[in-house]
Amino acid sequence: MKEKKRPAVRIIAFLMILSVILIGFSFLFKPKSAAGCIADEESSSLDYVVIGDSECATGFSPMELWKKYGYVGYNCGVAGQRLQECYYLLEQIFECQSPRVVLLETNMCFQSRSDIRMAQQAVDHVAGNIVSLYEYHDQWKQLLFPNEGETAARNTANVNKGFRTTFQVTAYTGGNYVIPSSDVQEIASAQRGYLDQIVSLCREKGAQLIFYSTPSPINWTYQKHNGLADFADDNNIPFLDLNLAADMEAIDWSQDTFDKGDHLNFRGAAKITQYMGAYLSGTGLLPDHRSDAAYAGWDEKLQAYLVGTKQSS
Amino acid sequence: MQYNSLLYLLVFLPVVLLLYQLLPQRHRWKILLGASYVFFFLLSRKLIVYLLLSTVCMHYIGLWLERCDRVLAGQKDAQNYHALKTAADRKRRRILWLGILWQLGTLLLLKYFNFFSHNADALLAKLSLPAFLPTLKMAVPVGISFFTLQAISYMVDVYKKKMPTDENLGRLALYMAFFPAIMEGPICRYGETAMSLYEGKPLTYQNMSFGIQRMIWGLFKKVVLADRLSPLVVLIFTKYTQYSGVTVLLGAICYTLQLYADFSGCIDISIGAAEMFGVRLPENFRQPFFSRTASEFWRRWHITLGAWFKDYIFYPLSLTKGIKRLGKKARLKFGRHIGPVVQTIIPLLAVWLSNGVWHGAGWNYIFFGLYYFVLILTGNLLEPLLAKTYTTLHVNRNGVFLRVVQTLKMAVIIVTGELFFNAHGLKAGFLMLRSIFTNFSLTVFRDGSLLQLGLSAKDFAVVFIGCLIMLAVSIIHEKGVHIRQSVAQWHTVPRWCFYYAAILLVLIFGAYGSGYTPVDPLYANF
Numbered sequence: 050m051k052e053k054k055r056p057a058v059r060i061i062a063f064l065m066i067l068s069v070i071l072i073g074f075s076f077l078f079k080p081k082s083a084a085g086c087i088a089d090e091e092s093s094s095l096d097y098v099v100i101g102d103s104e105c106a107t108g109f110s111p112m113e114l115w116k117k118y119g120y121v122g123y124n125c126g127v128a129g130q131r132l133q134e135c136y137y138l139l140e141q142i143f144e145c146q147s148p149r150v151v152l153l154e155t156n157m158c159f160q161s162r163s164d165i166r167m168a169q170q171a172v173d174h175v176a177g178n179i180v181s182l183y184e185y186h187d188q189w190k191q192l193l194f195p196n197e198g199e200t201a202a203r204n205t206a207n208v209n210k211g212f213r214t215t216f217q218v219t220a221y222t223g224g225n226y227v228i229p230s231s232d233v234q235e236i237a238s239a240q241r242g243y244l245d246q247i248v249s250l251c252r253e254k255g256a257q258l259i260f261y262s263t264p265s266p267i268n269w270t271y272q273k274h275n276g277l278a279d280f281a282d283d284n285n286i287p288f289l290d291l292n293l294a295a296d297m298e299a300i301d302w303s304q305d306t307f308d309k310g311d312h313l314n315f316r317g318a319a320k321i322t323q324y325m326g327a328y329l330s331g332t333g334l335l336p337d338h339r340s341d342a343a344y345a346g347w348d349e350k351l352q353a354y355l356v357g358t359k360q361s362s
Numbered sequence: 363m364q365y366n367s368l369l370y371l372l373v374f375l376p377v378v379l380l381l382y383q384l385l386p387q388r389h390r391w392k393i394l395l396g397a398s399y400v401f402f403f404l405l406s407r408k409l410i411v412y413l414l415l416s417t418v419c420m421h422y423i424g425l426w427l428e429r430c431d432r433v434l435a436g437q438k439d440a441q442n443y444h445a446l447k448t449a450a451d452r453k454r455r456r457i458l459w460l461g462i463l464w465q466l467g468t469l470l471l472l473k474y475f476n477f478f479s480h481n482a483d484a485l486l487a488k489l490s491l492p493a494f495l496p497t498l499k500m501a502v503p504v505g506i507s508f509f510t511l512q513a514i515s516y517m518v519d520v521y522k523k524k525m526p527t528d529e530n531l532g533r534l535a536l537y538m539a540f541f542p543a544i545m546e547g548p549i550c551r552y553g554e555t556a557m558s559l560y561e562g563k564p565l566t567y568q569n570m571s572f573g574i575q576r577m578i579w580g581l582f583k584k585v586v587l588a589d590r591l592s593p594l595v596v597l598i599f600t601k602y603t604q605y606s607g608v609t610v611l612l613g614a615i616c617y618t619l620q621l622y623a624d625f626s627g628c629i630d631i632s633i634g635a636a637e638m639f640g641v642r643l644p645e646n647f648r649q650p651f652f653s654r655t656a657s658e659f660w661r662r663w664h665i666t667l668g669a670w671f672k673d674y675i676f677y678p679l680s681l682t683k684g685i686k687r688l689g690k691k692a693r694l695k696f697g698r699h700i701g702p703v704v705q706t707i708i709p710l711l712a713v714w715l716s717n718g719v720w721h722g723a724g725w726n727y728i729f730f731g732l733y734y735f736v737l738i739l740t741g742n743l744l745e746p747l748l749a750k751t752y753t754t755l756h757v758n759r760n761g762v763f764l765r766v767v768q769t770l771k772m773a774v775i776i777v778t779g780e781l782f783f784n785a786h787g788l789k790a791g792f793l794m795l796r797s798i799f800t801n802f803s804l805t806v807f808r809d810g811s812l813l814q815l816g817l818s819a820k821d822f823a824v825v826f827i828g829c830l831i832m833l834a835v836s837i838i839h840e841k842g843v844h845i846r847q848s849v850a851q852w853h854t855v856p857r858w859c860f861y862y863a864a865i866l867l868v869l870i871f872g873a874y875g876s877g878y879t880p881v882d883p884l885y886a887n888f
Contacts (some may be wrong), residue, residue: 056567059567060567063858063861066858070862071869074869074870164404165363165369165404165405166371169364169368169369172367172369172373176368176372176752179877182870183869185876186870186875187875188873189871190820191869193820194820265473300725
């Protein structure tokens with residue numbers, strides 16, 4: 050009997066010690082302050098965040114809003130990101146920031162992902178919540194090399210506040226893609242579930258959620274617009290569809306896209322950002338921080354941004 | 363569901379293990395079969411129908427072959443037995459070919475039809491003729507290249523009477539679909555694995571412990587090394603025109619390491635998972651970078667594929683009357699050494715063409731196969747000359763110096779092959795190779811551009827240390843030491859510390875989560 054019990058006892062002892070080790074390492078690896086959950090931004094320093102997929106990452110430049118309005122925010126767009134990941138990201142953002150406005154680029158609302166991928170991400174999320182080491186394992190770089198400077202890539206991301214700048218031009222030649230329709234493309238139930246959670250989370254945190262759609266002949270359809278407009282109406286969320294915005298400086302599809310209308314390049318992104326800036330300015334939701342000494346660093350980064358985006362030498 | 367995902371490691375696998383252990387031994391295979399189909403369905407959805415059809419086909423071909431034998435056995439006393447046997451043999455051969463055509467036809471249609479139609483249409487366009495072959499939109503089920511070979515090997519083995527027909531469809535289905543091996547192999551033989559899969563051995567402490575250790579080692583290779591190298595490899599192979607020859611060479615070396623770490627890592631995870639159920643899957647790698655010749659490399663790299671080609675293409679072709687006749691003539695004309703080598707040309711060519719095509723529908727894969735065909739054939743032809751040279755120069759063939767030189771030579775050969783293997787087309791492969799020689803500049807190591815290839819200095823450090831660990835383990839294995847058994851002899855405290863360190867190493871230095879793009883197992887696409 051004793052012989053039979055031994056393996057079970059050994060397994061339990063092994064797992065218990067492993068748990069203690071994981072808890073210990075989790076404590077060591079979890080960032081002590083919330084700063085760092087969005088690049089190197091100070092905690093509670095941002096007034097707005099932009100979330101979405103590559104349409105968002107390449108189509109919105111926070112530095113343009115700083116330059117003109119003094120609004121401080123970050124483009125948290127990630128290529129290929131789905132609503133589920135976006136929801137988890139937003140949860141994480143609210144842990145370290147208190148944005149007043151959340152701008153959600155809507156392209157990902159129609160990006161489908163297999164159930165298995167979603168289940169995989171859900172398990173990863175739960176594991177990260179239970180064992181912080183899993184979530185923050187990459188902190189070894191900071192723990193082992195605390196004084197080492199950032200990589201060029203990360204610096205660029207920080208100067209651009211998450212915006213992915215592209216200057217290439219590959220024209221879209223497909224002609225008019227805005228074809229009015231009363232048909233509705235419903236948001237799939239899985240996506241709708243996460244969208245509901247994002248709405249609830251923003252309400253709970255007191256942030257104004259705003260939907261916007263980046264112009265894209267490749268990804269956008271009137272049917273999708275109708276589906277989103279219905280959801281936005283039902284939930285009382287402002288929805289700016291820039292594919293239909295007559296008062297915006299028109300996108301020149303021969304110049305403003307780098308991949309034949311899939312994504313915008315810098316020129317196109319600047320137009321989107323200006324339009325969004327004017328809209329946000331009209332809402333009065335965001336304060337102007339340009340004379341705030343706490344944000345002096347933004348001006349330094351602005352100079353680097355202007356050089357990087359060839360707006361000054 | 364990837365083998366290195368938490369969903370697989372912490373949910374799917376433990377649930378299957380638990381259910382497996384809870385059920386009586388005679389029903390355990392049902393849990394494995396159910397889990398395998400669930401796993402396959404989650405990956406390929408309705409494409410599971412191809413797996414089912416393939417399984418049913420091989421099952422009935424086996425039964426049909428057996429029926430032929432039974433009918434013939436019943437006529438043993440007939441006067442015209444010899445004629446009946448000849449007719450039965452012919453029938454059996456036709457049945458086998460029917461099965462092979464079904465299996466291969468499905469694979470060719472799904473994986474290669476569009477490649478064929480594009481090339482045929484391009485050829486017609488050059489001849490100013492209208493294109494007529496359509497491009498078909500077809501999804502390819504995961505693992506089809508692997509389970510097709512397993513099905514063929516079963517049918518051929520039954521045909522050759524190496525083993526009896528299995529009338530149990532469930533056992534055959536499990537052999538075809540066993541979830542740890544369905545995605546990337548290893549390519550199993552029915553005679554080696556089917557019975558142990560069906561047996562339903564109880565879980566044991568040693569099997570569990572050894573299985574988990576093997577899986578952690580696989581995870582180390584896949585998550586720490588292969589996935590970390592992925593951004594650099596993707597960048598260089600996609601934008602090779604923007605980089606110097608040294609950077610392209612670095613990309614080719616890193617891809618070779620990535621492919622090995624990824625594929626062998628996933629195989630370790632597969633073998634480890636099977637080991638937990640008491641099932642021994644065949645080994646697929648044996649320190650391939652220690653090879654001294656191209657043929658030795660293929661006896662150490664993707665062993666089960668090489669063995670399959672040897673058993674089901676090389677030997678059967680070599681034993682055909684035509685090839686034997688050719689060998690006889692060649693021996694008379696070219697002598698005792700060159701003659702047999704000439705005899706192997708056609709079977710070797712068939713093997714290496716198949717090897718190239720099996721890996722994918724692309725000219726670069728065909729080139730990859732032919733590249734090794736030429737190398738191996740040249741090696742065989744030059745062998746007497748080399749032997750004579752070594753004797754004349756008094757060089758010890760097993761001496762350290764020659765071994766190092768030959769291993770380095772093989773490193774160059776392997777990296778060159780993998781460069782073509784991963785290049786975006788054959789032309790891109792040649793351009794990349796040319797740039798290594800014509801655009802050679804070491805500035806990438808001086809101007810900081812090395813750190814703009816998707817890997818930071820810390821990432822490079824992890825890769826370097828990871829490679830050292832992999833090398834150390836390879837050396838130990840090469841010396842015939844069984845690491846897990848050796849560690850099992852240690853005292854509990856150092857042994858457990860070793861296990862904890864291994865787990866932490868993977869958890870901390872793995873390239874996963876925020877900031878990393880998940881990388882699907884590379885061989886799952888072949």
